[in-house]
Amino acid sequence: MDRGLPDGLDLVEAPTPCFIIDEDRLARNLAVLSRVKQATDCRILLALKAFAAFSVFPQLRRTLDGCCASSPFEARLAKEEFGGEVHAFAAAYSDRDILELAQFCGHVVFNSQAQLAKYRNQLSRSGVGLALRVNPEHSEVRLPIYDPCAPGSRLGVRRAHLEPSCLEGLEGLHFHTLCELGADALERTLRAFEEKFGAFVAGRKYVNFGGGHHITRPDYDVDLLIRLINDFKARHGVQVYLEPGEAAALDAGYLVATVLDVVEADMGVAIMDASVAAHMPDVLEGPYRPPLAGAGLPGEKDWTFRLAGLSCLAGDVAGEYSFDAPLQPGDKIAFLDQAHYTMVKTNTFNGVRLPSIGLFSKGEGLRIIREFNYNDFKSRLS
Numbered sequence: 001m002d003r004g005l006p007d008g009l010d011l012v013e014a015p016t017p018c019f020i021i022d023e024d025r026l027a028r029n030l031a032v033l034s035r036v037k038q039a040t041d042c043r044i045l046l047a048l049k050a051f052a053a054f055s056v057f058p059q060l061r062r063t064l065d066g067c068c069a070s071s072p073f074e075a076r077l078a079k080e081e082f083g084g085e086v087h088a089f090a091a092a093y094s095d096r097d098i099l100e101l102a103q104f105c106g107h108v109v110f111n112s113q114a115q116l117a118k119y120r121n122q123l124s125r126s127g128v129g130l131a132l133r134v135n136p137e138h139s140e141v142r143l144p145i146y147d148p149c150a151p152g153s154r155l156g157v158r159r160a161h162l163e164p165s166c167l168e169g170l171e172g173l174h175f176h177t178l179c180e181l182g183a184d185a186l187e188r189t190l191r192a193f194e195e196k197f198g199a200f201v202a203g204r205k206y207v208n209f210g211g212g213h214h215i216t217r218p219d220y221d222v223d224l225l226i227r228l229i230n231d232f233k234a235r236h237g238v239q240v241y242l243e244p245g246e247a248a249a250l251d252a253g254y255l256v257a258t259v260l261d262v263v264e265a266d267m268g269v270a271i272m273d274a275s276v277a278a279h280m281p282d283v284l285e286g287p288y289r290p291p292l293a294g295a296g297l298p299g300e301k302d303w304t305f306r307l308a309g310l311s312c313l314a315g316d317v318a319g320e321y322s323f324d325a326p327l328q329p330g331d332k333i334a335f336l337d338q339a340h341y342t343m344v345k346t347n348t349f350n351g352v353r354l355p356s357i358g359l360f361s362k363g364e365g366l367r368i369i370r371e372f373n374y375n376d377f378k379s380r381l382s
């Protein structure tokens with residue numbers, strides 16, 4: 001998946017730290033999603049929790065039908081900046097959440113029958129369509145932190161607990177079991193879903209297959225996805241929704257940083273003006289080693305360095321990489337595939353400056369569209 005940096009992107013021009021969203025690669029992802037839509041007539045929503053760069057919403061809106069929000073704030077952003085359908089799902093809602101969601105959403109997905117019972121009349125009176133998330137109890141994801149079907153998971157109603165009468169008047173059923181997975185994992189999930197919940201699809205308008213579909217990865221079997229959706233629609237006569245986050249922005253952005261210092265530890269350690277803890281927290285949460293443009297595995301090239309952030313956290317480390325020449329202060333480096341689950345998750349730990357945000361396309365070059373300052377740090381404290 002390491003496609004490197006695009007021709008024409010000159011890191012010298014980038015202020016650092018800086019996220020750069022690659023509009024050409026976004027367009028390529030959208031072309032794949034568009035093919036799925038055309039072949040199946042399904043609806044595809046952008047999961048804002050993964051990628052919420054509203055400056056590119058007009059481009060995304062040409063292909064995608066709307067957004068899936070995880071909170072009233074995301075729902076408001078979807079309504080004001082994206083347009084189209086706004087769906088919401090959260091593990092639980094407060095009274096205040098429901099009041100706000102009613103203003104912004106056309107569809108609300110509940111995680112429990114108790115919450116559905118509590119709020120169904122209020123939302124129905126506001127014209128909001130209702131759905132229930134179910135848990136097919138079929139695990140495909142290996143890391144428990146990302147597995148909605150792990151033992152003890154609070155996500156979705158299990159078959160043993162489902163009271164069929166609560167489905168009366170519901171428009172949709174929702175399941176979400178995947179994370180960065182292929183169409184084969186969806187095929188197995190669908191089998192589990194239909195075995196447990198197939199009888200309850202009749203009477204619904206749609207089934208939402210959730211996110212975690214790695215549709216735009218080069219080796220994803222798009223034809224199988226198309227067949228699964230079309231077969232499901234033929235069997236049940238309902239609309240199908242997908243709500244990918246990562247797949248929309250896969251490999252469509254970079255985090256550019258400057259090396260500030262190189263210190264000697266048990267190996268050379270280059271300290272960047274970015275922070276892994278503050279700017280790429282998924283690297284520590286996963287954990288995983290983010291790809292770095294032009295760099296090799298440790299020992300593969302002549303010079304191996306550990307790349308670390310400027311915060312005080314001992315573990316603020318991206319990983320170990322090798323280079324043709326030794327890293328030096330002033331060198332610019334670019335982590336690849338940093339559009340999804342990055343800008344939406346940054347924080348100001350240590351008061352570290354938030355990365356600027358830029359757009360790049362071959363036609364228009366690099367444009368910096370957002371820079372952050374002291375007030376962005378201060379405004380979250382009091």
Ligand SMILES: *Cc1c(COP(=O)(O)O)cnc(C)c1O
Pocket residue numbers: 047049050068089176178179180210211212213243244245246247
């Ligand atoms: C996280 C999530 C998504 C998006 O998942 P991706 O892995 O980014 O595709 C969609 N729907 C729900 C309910 C989610 O929790």
